[in-house]
Amino acid sequence: MPASGDGHRSKCALSRPISTLVVKERVLRLQELLQALPEADVKGPTEGEITHLAYDSRKVKSQGMFVAISGHREDGHRYIGAALEKGATAIVVEREDVPCPDGVTRIRVLNSRDALSRLSACFFGRPASRLKMVGITGTGGKTTTAYLIESVLRRAGIACGVLGSVSYRYGDHTFPAPVTTPESLDLQELLAGMVREKVTHVVMEVSSHALDQGRIGTLSFDQAVFTNLSQDHLDYHREMEHYFQAKARLFRHYLKREGGTAVINGDDPYGQRLLQELEAPKKRFGLKEGGDYFPLETAADLSGLKARIHTPKGVYDLRSPLIGRFNFYNLLAAWAVADGFEVESRLIQEGLQSLARVPGRMEPIPNALGLTVIVDYSHKPEALRFALEALREYGKGKIVTVFGCGGDRDRKKRPLMGKISGTLSDLTVITSDNPRSEDPLAIIRSIEEGLKEEGISFIPPEAMEALPPFSAYTVVPDRREAIALAVRLARPGDRVLIAGKGHENYQIIGDKILPFDDREEARKVLEARRVQHR
Structure with a gap:
């Protein structure tokens, strides 16, 4: 079963990344995996080993576990037969009427996408627990902000991975990005690869589709950024309030309760709502005075941007080759995140200035x-x-x-x-x-x-x-x-x-x-x- 669509991108544009060169083959006992789903109704054998998980029946091999997702466009229950023919020994389903052949374990859950998230984290050893995580959400600016944060962290000597619209990348590895935020299985596989390659920080674009569908599952973020909110994806969300509530889930459900910080655009009306509603520690950025990060004076032309910016640590010069005053928002958000990781201000300046361009963004x-x-x-x-x-x-x-x-x-x-x-x-x-x-x-x-x-x-x-x-x-x-x-x-x-x-x-x-x-x-x-x- 193909994954359901995500935002502006197509499910068929590119195949899901398979990090076989980066993640070692894993084998887990079925009983160990079942511990991730204590509420599940299990029928069939509970002994044995699972060599891989799959939500796409075409990727099932012998001794695999197939998770049938009821997606936005496809229902994975239609592909259970194909998965069994390819060697699946365990299936995760939502429906009670799914037959369970001899020797196959049927695991019934209320929400198979949520189950996939928990199973994936368990299968790959919960890699996010060993990473500093930054999540970025909003209608615009996610990709540029992610590139800027990546540039600063690399300038500071921090091993950084990025998951976003352009690509999924870390170290010498770059994978095409079929969707902004990967399905939970792909996400955990990528994070496991990052841990193996000694990555310590991950910057992740988080789409409203991923938040609404529960793709990020068990993750929790050290810092979460809200860039802005304007009309988009109403084919999926139908109305702006639903769109906003999906975005807000990043801050309400996935920001770490201890030590997590929300970095929010205070000039945006929806950002102002978050600032009022959230109880978590917050940093406010924007072009208007009065927040934690704002410009005192600005200049912009086709050679880039210049500003004197106010930060909680003092006033600094900011220069960037990026085009467009709106990029001041992205630059300020990146500075705030870097501050949260105690990056030296000089290195923040150098990291922001060294990013010459973002692919396909101005x-x-x-x-x-x-x-x-x-x-x-x-x-x-x-x-x-x-x-x-x-x-x-x-x-x-x-x-x-x-x-x-x-x-x-x-x-x-x-x-x-x-x-x-x-x-x-x-x-x-x-x-x-x-x-x-x-x-x-x-x-x-x-x-x-x-x-x-x-x-x-x-x-x-x-x-x-x-x-x-x-x-x-x-x-x-x-x-x-x-x-x-x-x-x-x-x-x-x-x-x-x-x-x-x-x-x-x-x-x-x-x-x-x-x-x-x-x-x-x-x-x-x-x-x-x-x-x-x-």
Whole structure:
């Protein structure tokens, strides 16, 4: 059974990481594993050994335990027969009507995903108990904040692992990240690998899906960061209050009761709620004065950010090559976390300054044409607004935005993103993102609604020889052609934002996963234009 989906990403985009080079083979007695589920109804033999756990029937081998998860899109109970055929000797189920063949142990629980979490921690020897854990949640900023914390910890000589949207990585090991927060079995396997490689600190992006579904299970965090909350994932959560309550679980249920600290954006309305409601020790950061971490003065341009910041330990200079004032929030959050681990302020400064870029996050594409071309992961209304406001602050040329919206995801945000792009761009090129099973043109029409509401004029792409003197939009469903049009129309001093996919190196159309990287496409078009104008 494939794992259920997670946020903006696809369950089929990449297979789950198998850390066979990092985690030694383990064998546990079944009785020892059953101790993790004292309330379970067990039928069949309780002796014997278990060589591995699996929630995907395709990964079951001899003497394995298969956990049937009732997922968001799939029900693992449908795959029990396949797991037994492949050699499973124990099955974990929620339903009483599941037959139990001779020689097979049936373990019935109320919640199989919760059971998988506890079994996984037991199977891998509870690795998180030997690690300092940082959890980061919020609609935007998780990945950049994780990269910043990683950079500071490494500068301080601390062995650090990261689990997030771009990759799962530690030491010399990097695994592709099919979802922001792994399923509990994959998570415990990765943490066990980190312990074996002498990692001491882990920085982990924690998605609302993972929190709502109980994927992080038995973990507890030394520090938990709240970046912000704005509209996203309403295809899953349905309403903002449910979305907020899912995020809040990180602080209410998974922050260590003894010694745990919440690091919260006090400028965000939902962050203010957390500050009022939480009883745990708290650190407040933001751009407004009055918190624990805030800037006294700031400067921002395309070369990066500068500030004098107030911290509980004093006032310090902060420099960063990252683009966009919104990144001050991420920098302040990272400083607060590093302070919590007693990292020397000088090393915090150096670590923050040394992070030149985050893959697909306001990532500039160098060129010799005098254009500012930025690739950004902004696939949410607030993130798109932040990115465009940052570009409007730098330079006086026109702004061209290329973006689409993902299929099978929150439909309510599509016209909102159209409005934002229409009002903050000189030209919006609406295109495809990852349409998945939806009709790409239907998604585009939904985005168009927002532009039309703002009175933004439509111009056919074939009618454009130059950027119009007024705000306009066009439609180019093929993303490659859309990027090419935007770069072709831009002139020296203009700014091109290619938004929505960021670091992704694929495009999902129907059930096909096609190679596609916005950064590579932009480089190709820029190089072709450079050669043409030599």
